[in-house]
Amino acid sequence: MISADFLKSDLPEPQDPGGRDLAGPARFVNRELSWLGFNWRVLEEAENPKVPLLERLRFLSISATNLDEFYTVRVAGLRELYREGHKTPAADGLTPEEQLDLIDADARRLMGRQQVILESLQHEMRENGVFVLRRDELTEADRTFLGEVFLHRVFPVLSPLAVDPAHPFPFIPNMGLSLALMLERRRDGRSLMALLPIPQQIDRFVALPSEPGLTRFLPLEELLLLNIDQLFPGYRTQGSCTFRVLRDSDLEVEEEAEDLVREFETALKRRRRGEVVRMKISSEAPEALKSVIMRELHVTSQEVIEVTGLIGISDLRELVIDTRADLLWPSFTPRIPERVQDHDGDMFAAIRQKDMLLHHPYETFDMVVRFLQQAAQDPDVVAIKQTLYRTSKDSPIVQALCDAAEEGKSVTALVELKARFDEAANIRQSRRLERSGAHVVYGFVDWKTHAKISTVVRREGDHLVTYTHYGTGNYHPITARIYTDLSFFTCDPALGRDATKVFNYLSGYAQPETLENLKISPHRMKDFLLEQFEAEAEHARAGRPAQIWAKMNSLIEPDVIDGLYRASQAGVKIDLVIRGICGIRPGVKGLSENIRVKSIVGRFLEHSRIVCFGNGHGLPSKGSRVFISSADWMGRNLNRRVETLVETTNATVKAQIVSQIMAANLADQAQSWVMRPDGHFERATLSPGEFAFNCHRFFMENPSLSGRGSAGAGDVPVLTHEAD
Structure with missing residues (x-):
């Protein structure tokens, strides 16, 4: 009890x-400083001895991912206000300039703490047989294995780039991690500056063959430095550093865009080329390299973070591996609600019995997916309406909606194109739904549609019965495994009428005059x-x-x-x-x-x-x-x-x-x-x-x-x- x-x-x-x-x-309390306070709490879980070791590493990675997004969105916006001369204070009284100063000081402390925690975790990982190696720690057998890995899995996707008057400084994408090199030609001593972008399509950490009980990795940049001779034959390395950039990821869309999907596709291309808002660079970077990089990327010293340790801490999530279950949370299998089992898996029968509230991830999100899959297959279902804000890449929910449309049911999907960082995925989903015959609408230009609603209209005897799902979280089967959210299923007529009125509003702009329970x-x-x-x-x-x-x-x-x-x-x-x-x-x-x-x-x-x-x-x-x-x-x-x-x-x-x-x-x-x-x-x-x-x-x-x-x-x- x-x-x-x-x-x-x-x-x-x-x-x-x-x-x-x-x-x-x-x-x-200031919004931005409060958010940083939350990320400190996330980071402190990486030091919590009650949390399993690799889960602590995951918390460290999450704190870095959170901070990256904070900079590309919130800090980028404040920076733009400051540059345009805005001095209007936020609700708490701080101007954009004052907020930026406070954010910079706190975020630098947080990033410094991340490196201290990483060093401590790596020491504990080694004690537990998990090693992240440097290239000088490799055996001859390791080098032979890595030579094959480099040749067949890495070399084909690399693009070594010289930087000189004939080869202008290349564009580095948002989140882009690169090696910068000072090279010297062996035959005549001529200097060359070069960049080696580290492909985001390849895992950051290469797994090495290991004895039982040991797990070993080598960072990809170490593998690249190990093979510089193959990338720049005839040159020797005089100096190198690693750097990573974050760019302004805000998304602007013209309000009068006639074709909203095309306008968003164009805006996404603009966002990929946003201004740099933060650059991390190795603290041991040669001054000449650092100066060139800063000049070419148009960053000031205030926007540069010198790092002693690993750049790109968010990539540590790759080291949270299932094969070391002893260093993870004990496994947990979400429950199937007993009432659904009593009705042999029939979601409609379970909902008809009485309203049902599922608590995810403790009760499996598969019930939400099953609700829509059964609707797609049920010959008595005549219509389905669904909001989609974020969902998974190969979404079973989108597949169910496509199946329903192809079966001749009336399917309406409200796809939110402005779901930050999921815009491109949602455009792909909307195209797929349209090809299947579903009606796809995009809501409002000025407002995001963040509501989580699904309705299924089913013919039962002489009546049409509306089954409704209201959620607190996204229709995303992957995040539903770790996000605590609620799914409320009902066939209450009033709640069904309310949901239908909201869908009519989203598709036809007719604001409902009355709502009963909503x-x-x-x-x-x-x-x-x-x-x-x-x-x-x-x-x-x-x-x-x-x-x-x-x-x-x-x-x-x-x-x-x-x-x-x-x-x-x-x-x-x-x-x-x-x-x-x-x-x-x-x-x-x-x-x-x-x-x-x-x-x-x-x-x-x-x-x-x-x-x-x-x-x-x-x-x-x-x-x-x-x-x-x-x-x-x-x-x-x-x-x-x-x-x-x-x-x-x-x-x-x-x-x-x-x-x-x-x-x-x-x-x-x-x-x-x-x-x-x-x-x-x-x-x-x-x-x-x-x-x-x-x-x-x-x-x-x-x-x-x-x-x-x-x-x-x-x-x-x-x-x-x-x-x-």
């Missing part, structure tokens, strides 16, 4: 604001949330229980934060589980003494969006109002995207969300960080010998309430206390 004691409902002593003017910008942004969702905050405040002022529980990835929208502050000041107890960016200041006297914020960083990536209102009854309670959503509380989600906020009224589904999912998240201590009023997070503290509850382990070991079948839900652990 999850004991109510784990919720630790006693709030810490509120802190004095310390002279800050909390009526002004100081009431907000709120959507950018039209009513934010206003509705603010109204619910005020309703809780009214309950508090009237002396009734007043509580808000919410869980999401990011909270930064100023109006929402101010609404939560007002509710806190009225006496509403507010518990927030915010994985990443958080702009609210909890626990400040006179402002937010009733607000607590925590972040969970662990084996799985917390991604589900939930909000629960006590509704005058407190939490957990049967009288509460419970919602799942596709939207974080950010300006883009609430003001510039099409998103959904779905109210769940089924008693079992509500209990699962409130007394199981939210209760376990709030009870977690093993993976939790607590936010302080200054915006920093600290690991949850434990008394000596105190048990640290782990919500991920709890969910792996216990089935979800609404997925139980004939066995019933009576033995499923939930929060033991329920308010009136």
